[in-house]
Amino acid sequence: MKKIIKYVIIDILRNKIMLAYTLFLLLISLSVFNLEDNSAKGLLSLLNIILIIVPLVSIMFSAIYVYNSAEFLELLVSQPLKRKTIWLSVFSGLASSLAIAFFVGAGIPILLYEATATGFMMLGTGLLLSVIFVAIAMLAAVITRDKAKGIGVAILLWLYFSLLFDGLVLFVLFQFADYPMEKIMVGVSTLNPIDLSRILILLKMDVSALMGYTGAIFKNFFGTQTGVLLSFLVLTLWIVIPTWLSLRKFNRKDL
Amino acid sequence: MIIASNVSKKFGKLTALDNVSVTCNKGECIALIGPNGSGKTTLIKSILGMVVCNSGFITFNEKNILHDWQYRAHIGYMPQIGRYPDNMTIGQMLEMMKDIRHQKNAVLDEDLVQQFKLNELLHKRMRTLSGGTRQKVSAALAFLFNPDVLILDEPTAGLDPVATEILKDKIIAEKQKGKLVLITSHILSELDDLVTQVIYMQDGVLQFHKTIEDLRKDTGQEKLSKAIASVMVKING
Numbered sequence: 001m002k003k004i005i006k007y008v009i010i011d012i013l014r015n016k017i018m019l020a021y022t023l024f025l026l027l028i029s030l031s032v033f034n035l036e037d038n039s040a041k042g043l044l045s046l047l048n049i050i051l052i053i054v055p056l057v058s059i060m061f062s063a064i065y066v067y068n069s070a071e072f073l074e075l076l077v078s079q080p081l082k083r084k085t086i087w088l089s090v091f092s093g094l095a096s097s098l099a100i101a102f103f104v105g106a107g108i109p110i111l112l113y114e115a116t117a118t119g120f121m122m123l124g125t126g127l128l129l130s131v132i133f134v135a136i137a138m139l140a141a142v143i144t145r146d147k148a149k150g151i152g153v154a155i156l157l158w159l160y161f162s163l164l165f166d167g168l169v170l171f172v173l174f175q176f177a178d179y180p181m182e183k184i185m186v187g188v189s190t191l192n193p194i195d196l197s198r199i200l201i202l203l204k205m206d207v208s209a210l211m212g213y214t215g216a217i218f219k220n221f222f223g224t225q226t227g228v229l230l231s232f233l234v235l236t237l238w239i240v241i242p243t244w245l246s247l248r249k250f251n252r253k254d255l
Numbered sequence: 256m257i258i259a260s261n262v263s264k265k266f267g268k269l270t271a272l273d274n275v276s277v278t279c280n281k282g283e284c285i286a287l288i289g290p291n292g293s294g295k296t297t298l299i300k301s302i303l304g305m306v307v308c309n310s311g312f313i314t315f316n317e318k319n320i321l322h323d324w325q326y327r328a329h330i331g332y333m334p335q336i337g338r339y340p341d342n343m344t345i346g347q348m349l350e351m352m353k354d355i356r357h358q359k360n361a362v363l364d365e366d367l368v369q370q371f372k373l374n375e376l377l378h379k380r381m382r383t384l385s386g387g388t389r390q391k392v393s394a395a396l397a398f399l400f401n402p403d404v405l406i407l408d409e410p411t412a413g414l415d416p417v418a419t420e421i422l423k424d425k426i427i428a429e430k431q432k433g434k435l436v437l438i439t440s441h442i443l444s445e446l447d448d449l450v451t452q453v454i455y456m457q458d459g460v461l462q463f464h465k466t467i468e469d470l471r472k473d474t475g476q477e478k479l480s481k482a483i484a485s486v487m488v489k490i491n492g
Contacts, residue, residue: 003354014342071338078303079355080328254266254306 001085001092004076008093011072012065018101021057025105028053033113040205043114043122047201050106050126051194056158058133059140062094063154066141074255087250091138091243098130118204125197128235132193133158135242142246142253165192182217189218193238196231256281256404256435257302262311264297264459271297272308273459279437281403284430286446287439288483289456295439296335298456299406302437303332328356331402335409335439337393339381345392346377349399356400367395370421386413394422404435411445423449443480453479455486462490 012018028049036042066073069090076086106126110119137154144150169188173181189195203222221227257279264272271294279285287295300306302313304320304327312319315326339348353363368374371391376384384392390413397405405426411419426449430436440446453470455462463486467479476482 007351011340011342069340072340074305074334074338075340076355077305078327078330078332078334079352080325081355082324252307255300 001089004081004086004089005093005096008069008090009097011069012093012097015065017061018097021061022101022105025053025102026109029106029109033109039113040116040118043110043118044205046106046110047122047198050122051129051198052162054102054106054126054129055133055162055194058098058130059137059154059158060151061098062134062137063141063151065094066090066138067147067150077255083251084247087138087247088243091134094138095131095134098134099127102126102130118201121201121204124232125200125235128232128239129193129197132235132238132242135239135246139242139246139249142249161192161194165195169195182213186217186221190231190234193235196234200228200231257313257315259298259302259313260311262298262301262308262313264294264301264306264308270459272301274311275456275459275461276311277454277461277464279435281435282430282433283452284426284436284438284450285452285454286450286479287437287454287456288443288446289462290487293456294459295456296408297459299332299408299437299439302406303327303330328358328400329403331397331400331405333390333393333397333405333407333410335412337389339389339392341380341382343381344378345373345381345384348381348392349373349377349396352396352399362401364398364401365395367391367398367421367425370425371395371418387415387418390414391418394425398425398429402434405429405437407436407438409439409441411440411442419445443483444478447479450479453483455483457490462486 029046032045032049033039033042036045073086073090077083103123107123110123113119136157140153140157141150144153169185173185189199199218199222203219222231257277259275259277262272262275263270273294275294275298277298287298289295297306301308302315302320304324307321312321314320315323315329318326320326343351349368357363371394373391373395376388379388381389381392390410394407394410397407407426410422410426414422423445426436426438430449430451436449438446438449450467452464452466454464465473470479470482470486471477474482474485476485
């Protein structure tokens with residue numbers, strides 16, 4: 001398994017996009033922290049950028065990578081290797097390179113300028129989001145055979161998680177405004193890893209007062225240790241379940 | 256060595272393999288012959304586990320290949336169209352395969368690497384290779400680990416006459432070492448001095464599996480190409 005991970009990582013590093021992504025994150029985070037005199041404010045600006053860009057790059061890069069290495073996968077499958085090993089190696093290679101890129105590009109500036117609980121929360125969720133969207137991209141790529149379609153599905157999934165989901169939630173909230181929806185909202189937020197990360201970070205920033213009564217409920221739940229642990233568990237499930245599904249699919253795939 | 260029992264495979268509505276049963280033993284050199292789209296490659300890919308069949312099963316050394324992967328250490332596979340990671344050089348490719356497959360104490364068979372003069376091309380990237388050079392790399396990789404079974408899918412397509420002769424000599428040498436060789440080709444004249452048995456497939460159905468002597472006797476033709484042509488006329492007519 002280690003050997004294949006090594007070759008996947010070498011292959012990814014040969015790709016200039018990864019370097020560009022790291023530099024881009026570095027540029028953004030450094031400039032955001034230097035623009036604001038208060039680095040806590042910088043963190044808030046960085047939050048929105050990270051929640052949009054990290055999932056987008058993770059899902060697109062991984063989906064394209066999986067399609068482009070179809071030959072490589074085909075070659076490996078005809079060798080004495082378990083399919084499980086092959087697939088998990090590709091996953092680990094992608095996940096670790098994207099996580100490292102995030103850590104270098106955004107993690108180090110965060111640690112330098114804002115090494116607080118909020119900063120660590122952002123670092124943790126950012127790393128998890130990178131890996132989650134690798135898992136989702138690999139699931140999308142293994143299900144759709146056609147490259148163009150698969151990349152389209154990946155873009156749609158990103159759009160859904162970062163924009164459409166919020167729209168749907170708002171729609172439901174307005175429709176059922178007369179009912180007590182606050183507690184249900186806690187459950188609904190676990191259905192979207194990006195929202196969950198946003199809530200986790202915002203609550204650490206003590207701006208939950210801006211979110212009204214729902215914010216208070218969120219604070220009650222996500223503000224506690226159990227709440228944070230549970231949310232991280234949910235985020236981990238967002239990695240495990242898509243990976244498991246894609247592995248099952250890949251095991252039966254005709255190459 | 257390899258036994259396929261009632262193997263069927265469908266791709267959507269298309270039946271690529273229809274109830275195919277076949278037995279292949281050590282020391283045989285089997286030609287898989289049939290028109291385009293008759294299921295030859297699908298059969299090979301199901302033996303390799305690259306295609307998972309819908310029904311039936313395949314055993315390798317009396318072990319079901321489903322959920323097994325170690326048996327592939329005994330197979331050298333040369334695909335019809337060798338597709339390799341574009342960014343890798345030939346040298347890296349060979350190193351990687353050795354790294355993945357090499358077992359301790361195993362002797363590497365670098366005859367083809369040397370005879371095809373691949374050593375002089377080690378720094379070339381896979382995407383810049385011509386079809387023929389690619390085939391040479393595929394062939395070298397298939398023979399590299401001294402496997403007991405060689406599966407060659409259209410091995411000579413795209414090779415120049417010199418390389419074809421080198422490859423044919425290599426196949427004969429390996430056959431004489433008692434290895435099982437499965438070979439598909441449309442250039443029947445090349446198979447004449449290679450094969451001991453013939454499997455003929457059409458529309459996913461295995462029409463017959465005979466030794467070449469039987470085939471010659473049945474058709475009264477000495478040349479494999481003539482014999483197969485007369486069989487095809489008989490089946491289709």
